[in-house]
Amino acid sequence: MTPKSYLTCTVALLVLAAPAHADTLRLLTWGGYAPDAVIEKFEEATGHTVEVTLSNNEEMVAKLRATGGGGFDLAQPSQDRIAGPQAEFGIYKPIDMSKIDTAQITPSMLEATKANTTVDGDVYGVPHVWGTSGLIVNAAEAGSVADYTDLCNEDLMGKVTYRLKRPTLIGFAFAMGLDPFAAYGDTAAYQDILDQVEAKLVECKPVVKAYWSGGDELINLMRSGETVAAMAWDTGGWKLNTDNPDINFVAPASGALGWVDTFVLPAQGRADDAAYDWINFVMQPEIAAMITEEAGNFTASQGADEFVNDALKAQYQTSFPPEAVDNIRWYPPVPAEIERIEGETLDRVQAAS
Amino acid sequence: MTADRAPDLECRALTKRFDTMTAVRSVDFSVPAGSFFSILGPSGCGKTTIMRMIAGFLEPTSGDILIKGRSMLGVPPNRRPVNMVFQHLALFPMMNVAENIGYGLRRQGVAKAEITRRTGEVLERIQLPDIGTRKVSELSGGQRQRVAIARCMVLEPDVLLLDEPLGALDLKLREKMKIELKALQAEFDTTFVYITHDQGEALVMSDSVAVMNAGAFEQVGAARDLYYNPATAFVAGFVGEANRWTGRVTAARGSEAEVRTDAGLTLHARGTGLSQGDKVEIFVRPEAITLAHSVHAVEGDANQIAVQVTALLFNGANSRVLVRDPVSGAEIDVALPQSAAFADLDKGAQVHVGWGRDQSLCFAGTRA
Amino acid sequence: MTRRLGFFLLLAPLVLWLGLLIIIPHIDMALVSLRARTGPGEYAPSLQNYGDFFTQPLYLMTFARTAIMSVLATLITLIIGFPISYYIAKIARGRSQASLFLLCLIPFWVSELVRTFGWIILLRETGVISNMLQWAGLADQPVEMLYNDAAMMLGLVYTSMLFMVVPLTTTLESLDDAVIEAGYDLGGNGFSVLREIVIPHAMPGIVSGCIVVFMLSLGNYLTPTMLGGKDSLWFTQLIYSQFIVRFNWELGAAFGFCLLGASSLIVWGMLRLSGQTLERTMGEGA
Numbered sequence A: 001m002t003p004k005s006y007l008t009c010t011v012a013l014l015v016l017a018a019p020a021h022a023d024t025l026r027l028l029t030w031g032g033y034a035p036d037a038v039i040e041k042f043e044e045a046t047g048h049t050v051e052v053t054l055s056n057n058e059e060m061v062a063k064l065r066a067t068g069g070g071g072f073d074l075a076q077p078s079q080d081r082i083a084g085p086q087a088e089f090g091i092y093k094p095i096d097m098s099k100i101d102t103a104q105i106t107p108s109m110l111e112a113t114k115a116n117t118t119v120d121g122d123v124y125g126v127p128h129v130w131g132t133s134g135l136i137v138n139a140a141e142a143g144s145v146a147d148y149t150d151l152c153n154e155d156l157m158g159k160v161t162y163r164l165k166r167p168t169l170i171g172f173a174f175a176m177g178l179d180p181f182a183a184y185g186d187t188a189a190y191q192d193i194l195d196q197v198e199a200k201l202v203e204c205k206p207v208v209k210a211y212w213s214g215g216d217e218l219i220n221l222m223r224s225g226e227t228v229a230a231m232a233w234d235t236g237g238w239k240l241n242t243d244n245p246d247i248n249f250v251a252p253a254s255g256a257l258g259w260v261d262t263f264v265l266p267a268q269g270r271a272d273d274a275a276y277d278w279i280n281f282v283m284q285p286e287i288a289a290m291i292t293e294e295a296g297n298f299t300a301s302q303g304a305d306e307f308v309n310d311a312l313k314a315q316y317q318t319s320f321p322p323e324a325v326d327n328i329r330w331y332p333p334v335p336a337e338i339e340r341i342e343g344e345t346l347d348r349v350q351a352a353s
Numbered sequence B: 001m002t003a004d005r006a007p008d009l010e011c012r013a014l015t016k017r018f019d020t021m022t023a024v025r026s027v028d029f030s031v032p033a034g035s036f037f038s039i040l041g042p043s044g045c046g047k048t049t050i051m052r053m054i055a056g057f058l059e060p061t062s063g064d065i066l067i068k069g070r071s072m073l074g075v076p077p078n079r080r081p082v083n084m085v086f087q088h089l090a091l092f093p094m095m096n097v098a099e100n101i102g103y104g105l106r107r108q109g110v111a112k113a114e115i116t117r118r119t120g121e122v123l124e125r126i127q128l129p130d131i132g133t134r135k136v137s138e139l140s141g142g143q144r145q146r147v148a149i150a151r152c153m154v155l156e157p158d159v160l161l162l163d164e165p166l167g168a169l170d171l172k173l174r175e176k177m178k179i180e181l182k183a184l185q186a187e188f189d190t191t192f193v194y195i196t197h198d199q200g201e202a203l204v205m206s207d208s209v210a211v212m213n214a215g216a217f218e219q220v221g222a223a224r225d226l227y228y229n230p231a232t233a234f235v236a237g238f239v240g241e242a243n244r245w246t247g248r249v250t251a252a253r254g255s256e257a258e259v260r261t262d263a264g265l266t267l268h269a270r271g272t273g274l275s276q277g278d279k280v281e282i283f284v285r286p287e288a289i290t291l292a293h294s295v296h297a298v299e300g301d302a303n304q305i306a307v308q309v310t311a312l313l314f315n316g317a318n319s320r321v322l323v324r325d326p327v328s329g330a331e332i333d334v335a336l337p338q339s340a341a342f343a344d345l346d347k348g349a350q351v352h353v354g355w356g357r358d359q360s361l362c363f364a365g366t367r368a
Numbered sequence C: 001m002t003r004r005l006g007f008f009l010l011l012a013p014l015v016l017w018l019g020l021l022i023i024i025p026h027i028d029m030a031l032v033s034l035r036a037r038t039g040p041g042e043y044a045p046s047l048q049n050y051g052d053f054f055t056q057p058l059y060l061m062t063f064a065r066t067a068i069m070s071v072l073a074t075l076i077t078l079i080i081g082f083p084i085s086y087y088i089a090k091i092a093r094g095r096s097q098a099s100l101f102l103l104c105l106i107p108f109w110v111s112e113l114v115r116t117f118g119w120i121i122l123l124r125e126t127g128v129i130s131n132m133l134q135w136a137g138l139a140d141q142p143v144e145m146l147y148n149d150a151a152m153m154l155g156l157v158y159t160s161m162l163f164m165v166v167p168l169t170t171t172l173e174s175l176d177d178a179v180i181e182a183g184y185d186l187g188g189n190g191f192s193v194l195r196e197i198v199i200p201h202a203m204p205g206i207v208s209g210c211i212v213v214f215m216l217s218l219g220n221y222l223t224p225t226m227l228g229g230k231d232s233l234w235f236t237q238l239i240y241s242q243f244i245v246r247f248n249w250e251l252g253a254a255f256g257f258c259l260l261g262a263s264s265l266i267v268w269g270m271l272r273l274s275g276q277t278l279e280r281t282m283g284e285g286a
């Protein structure tokens, strides 16, 4: 045998020797969605290994776009970031629903997500974790804050913080009595809404201490008392509540904004089986509860709530009386054009002084 | 140089101590106006330290420096009427020649036209009238030298300090610049204080030379004095060439002494205050020794030895003969007379050498 | 012939590096910047992105602001860095020289993120300095020093200091002490020696330090984002948001090229103003 054919044989043997079903799952997800304990259990149960990369919505899409949907086997963007980028860049592949254990998933969420992530008849997303954004309020100092627009109150001068991102635009629009979601299909109408929101945000600017850009920054600002009211995620509020009972998440009068983070398959993922295994594994109620404890948010796993600790349940119930749950406004898929004009609005708000 | 005129430069008990070492040790000297004064000494003896104190870059530990009778203590360098030509010249590389020379005048606030005139004038005097616009890096070594001097002289200082300015030049150019420097000093009629470790430079140019060793002055005097009447063993050894022996006095009578060298040579010398058993150093200049084919020629000399030629070191007018005393094995360095009698002297030849008692300079040994 | 081959083989890694990591991505970016979206997933060649840059006052204003602040940061860094470099190169000796240099280097042992967090901890309203001022009785209520242009400037200068000090120290070290002394000896005072001798000699170092610091400030993202106030939009933030948040690579790429062009222009201007050439500053200064 020539050296070359030796090599070929060795490689062939190695490939054959490896267990056919054990893969490396490259997971692109949010902090807290893949706790080490869960990964350990999963690797034990399936023989797959998991590599986690932490990210956020925008970066997930940007990364997948840069590689044409390669580099990862499973990603977790929010449900409103699936249809648009898929139509635009084709970075995902359809989900084979027959491989998903749908019985484990809350039916209403599954159906809503399917509807929102369908492009040309194919479904691209399965729901995983959901939560809301709304207000975090220090009741001792800013008890009057009940809606987004209250963040402009003069008596809170220099003690307010929020992000300069699209949830802020949408939250303010609802609080101002407008309906941005209804205008998604009509760019001109949407622009009109944005112009009103822009004027409001520019007017509010003196009241703002800083536009926060990372979760840690927000937590520090609220915990130190440098700010007393903020627009942020529910989990942030609950985390702060554990340290300081005065601070808690408040669902705004005009409705909290509901988001669902999903599972999607990147277009050039190489370990689809492992990806399906992971989805079915983490949707088991006990596992899903572990993730809730880590991430602070509830999941679409049917019956997982039972396994969640009481403190978290109590915080949730304080923030969400039943009418507030009904009032949640779920993000519909966002068209690319809408994001572009929103971006311009945000830039103008930041630059205004 | 009248006696009542204060000297241009005077140092009194000048001392400089760095942390642990004393670089300059109670040095006294004065330099009359218009003279060329040299400080000669081996590397590291403290010459530059003296210069830097005079120029104002170092504060003396004690002692005083007077220029034209005025104490310079506490006067910053830019207010002293002295200028310095640095060891490596320190021309300003970012300026051309004319700007270099005009720098000091600009600092004095002299008008532009006046600067141009005086710069041109000084360039004439150093015989480089057309190089004003040249870059410093485009000059030859000798030209730089002259520009460095012109840069100081245009300010008409009372005293010009020169710190081994010829050190960086090659031998030929150094010889030429020696003569030129002396001429420049005459031309500008300024007091020069010149430091060097090269005795040739010091002896040729100076009106007066101070020989320095380990932070102190050994002797100050005219070149001829230092050469013929050295005050210490160090001066005798450092200034000019000499055969040097160490030995002990075997007999002393008045100013005459008989010395037996460590190699076993018996010499007759002149020296005062010596007594039997003293350790001494004896110096004999090569040119003071008479070389002869026959013993009669050296009959009158107090010292006469029959020797064998071991080497001929030909160097034109400075040629030497190395001879050996077969008894003691001592080597003696003798100047080769420029006469036909020795034109065919060869290695191995038997000759006689001799010198007078006065030619043996004898010093009570401190370093033996 | 073989020597030729050897030469090309030696050169190959450099050419590959330049080609693969710099030139090819730039060509790709240039092409991206020259197209516009016409529909979902459809693009057509167009100059619209560059048009946007020049017609939208927001973009031009942001660029101008970024450039002016960067120039300011560069000047402040120079003014602070020059005495430090002079001290290191000419006055400090032996051990203290080495330790001073090390002091400038220390900030670079931690990541930029940690460094910036350090400033946040110091400057924030409930931070170290504010508390110390209150404790010392110099302030009767918390003082907010974060989230403004001054804090951002502080961060930029701090981050850039080393890149100014290194070339400056190198050029100043190459200045013979005797030349400075000659300056004094011939009647100069501290100021005139500095102006006529030290600065002209250090010019290549000053210019190369300034170029590097200017480029670093212009291209900084983290410091303006974390220390800057609510009004402080930095041009790199615009580029980042076009690429990452808006998915608008076309405009982002066009911004990138505008930044490249404008900063090259400013550097060229600096060189012209100071009478230096790029070869000289980079050769002698760095």
Ligand SMILES: Nc1ncnc2c1ncn2[C@@H]1O[C@H](COP(=O)(O)OP(=O)(O)OP(=O)(O)O)[C@@H](O)[C@H]1O
Binding pocket: B018, B019, B023, B041, B042, B043, B044, B045, B046, B047, B048, B049, B050, B197
């Ligand atoms: N700043 C200083 N600190 C400590 N010691 C010094 C300092 N400057 C000079 N010395 C020491 O003082 C002594 C005299 O130095 P100086 O420079 O005066 O010598 P020099 O005679 O000019 O020698 P050279 O002919 O080599 O130039 C040397 O031993 C030197 O090491």
Ligand SMILES: [Mg+2]
Binding pocket: B047, B048, B049, B087, B163
């Ligand atoms: Mg010296």
